[in-house]
Amino acid sequence: MGCSDPDNSNKWARHSMVIVPTNAPGITQVRNLTIMGYDHAPEGHGEYLYENVRVPIENMILGEGRAFEIAQGRLGPGRIHHCMRLIGQCERAYELALIRCIDKRKTPRGKLIGQFDSNIERIAQMRLEIDQARLVVLNAADTMDVHGNKAGRYAIAQSKILIPNMATRVIDGCMQMYGGQGLTQHTPLPEMWTYARFVRIADGPDSAHRHQVGRDELKAAEAFVERNKEYRRKYLRLAEDMGGKAETFWGITPDV
DSSP states (O other): OEESOTTOSSGGGSEEOBOOOTTSTTEEEEEEEEETTEEOTTTSEEEEEESSOOOOGGGBSSSTTOHHHHHHHHHHHHHHHHHHHHHHHHHHHHHHHHHHHTOTTOOGGGSOGGGSHHHHHHHHHHHHHHHHHHHHHHHHHHHHHHHOTTTTHHHHHHHHHHHHHHHHHHHHHHHHHHGGGGGSTTSSHHHHHHHHHHHTTTTSOHHHHHHHHHHHHHHTHHHHHHHHHHHHHHHHHHHHHTTOOOOOOTTTOOOO
């Protein structure tokens, strides 16, 4: 994906997407990149240097200036797939935590790990958070299926914000219950946590999604002003009918 028409008045039509063969002259692989120390090859990321690389025009995908259209077509479903995988990982981590809770070889102060009040509450909170996250993702997927990716923008963003943050909390709690072992390669928990943390940036950082959701919500503020005026009118009528004195709630009561 590269800028092919920098002077286009439509900023979303300035970029194009092309397929570049790996054996094209001028391409140099500088290095493979790790994700927080983990090697994600071969599906991971690398650093490449392009020096006067030329590709035929037929290698352009879909057409000139349509790169963002292509990217957005993949990003919606891609974000949901990340969230689905994270929920699966959380379930796996949760199972490991339950196993740890009843492991008779681990009895600090003569009690099983799962007999401590803090861990009982931790297990409950994990279950609650995973279940509510699953409903959020299910809603997003259903919205996309029924109404399309564009209509599901808010539900997609909601999932992309909530699920990775939930996953890092849940997996972190599971790691805590395993103590030092939970930080080593003797459990899959550290790599699970790393993936959850990575997804907070992948396919758009959660801060960008929060900004979009917040802007969309603020656009709806005017409609709520009118709705609250109607609440006020109904309240005044009810107070009059009942012979009571209406109160004014300063700062929150719109003028009617």
